[in-house]
Amino acid sequence: MMDKKLELKDIVLIGRTFDEYYKMFELSNINFKDEKIFDVASGVSSFCSEANSMGYNVIASDKIYHLSAKEIEEKCISDLKMVMEKLPLVSVLYKWEFFKDIDALKKNREMAYKLFIEDFKKENGSRYIAVEYPRTQFADKEFTISLISHFLFMYDEHLNYEFHKRTLSEIIRITSKEIRIFPIVNLKGERSLFVDKLLEDSEFRDYKMTIKKVDYEFVKNGNEMLKIKIT
Numbered sequence: 001m002m003d004k005k006l007e008l009k010d011i012v013l014i015g016r017t018f019d020e021y022y023k024m025f026e027l028s029n030i031n032f033k034d035e036k037i038f039d040v041a042s043g044v045s046s047f048c049s050e051a052n053s054m055g056y057n058v059i060a061s062d063k064i065y066h067l068s069a070k071e072i073e074e075k076c077i078s079d080l081k082m083v084m085e086k087l088p089l090v091s092v093l094y095k096w097e098f099f100k101d102i103d104a105l106k107k108n109r110e111m112a113y114k115l116f117i118e119d120f121k122k123e124n125g126s127r128y129i130a131v132e133y134p135r136t137q138f139a140d141k142e143f144t145i146s147l148i149s150h151f152l153f154m155y156d157e158h159l160n161y162e163f164h165k166r167t168l169s170e171i172i173r174i175t176s177k178e179i180r181i182f183p184i185v186n187l188k189g190e191r192s193l194f195v196d197k198l199l200e201d202s203e204f205r206d207y208k209m210t211i212k213k214v215d216y217e218f219v220k221n222g223n224e225m226l227k228i229k230i231t
């Protein structure tokens with residue numbers, strides 16, 4: 001099984017929903033009303049849209065946000081199609097529980113990007129901010145909690161260790177309380193080698209980093225998040 005992986009030429013434009021973020025990041029243990037949450041590389045996820053419609057303060061960031069809604073929609077429709085075509089070949093890498101089957105997954109991903117596009121058309125520039133990591137334009141400690149889903153670690157073939165370090169240092173600068181990263185496995189479903197490297201990296205020795213098992217597993221073995229305490 002370990003020789004199989006989802007072969008991707010580039011980082012894909014596919015988004016998850018609020019329910020998935022809630023489970024992946026164990027958000028049941030935070031009081032949303034007290035937090036200003038930053039979603040890192042949020043792409044076409046509907047987390048920001050759904051959270052704001054519940055009255056929560058969430059800001060999303062991605063390098064695609066300088067594009068028009070139409071351009072984003074075209075790219076995500078084609079990425080979703082490509083991933084759905086490849087998935088049956090590697091379906092053994094996934095646990096079919098949260099999503100019963102490929103069709104249920106497809107419907108969920110479509111729902112996510114449609115909710116995103118609708119909100120992006122209204123709120124682009126206010127809650128959707130164009131950012132090209134590893135740099136951002138935000139002030140020190142502008143957010144209380146930052147969430148990084150399916151970006152760092154997952155794409156360790158596309159983004160090198162230096163990029164991981166620089167991006168993480170930047171997110172630490174703009175976050176006051178805590179950073180959560182999910183998953184910590186890569187596209188082969190193996191724990192990224194960058195995880196241990198980061199845990200041992202002297203640049204981050206001032207921050208308490210812990211790996212926490214969560215109640216969400218879609219990519220097999222992808223059921224752990226990395227928590228980084230800032231204060």
Ligand SMILES: C[S@@+](CC[C@H](N)C(=O)[O-])C[C@H]1O[C@@H](n2cnc3c(N)ncnc32)[C@H](O)[C@@H]1O
Nearest residue numbers: 015016041042043045062063131132133149150
């Ligand atoms: C797989 S998606 C994850 C989307 C969302 N976080 C989720 O889990 O549903 C990865 C996202 O990373 C974005 N991305 C890749 N490289 C980036 C960079 N250097 N700066 C900002 N965003 C980047 C892509 O545009 C894409 O939207």
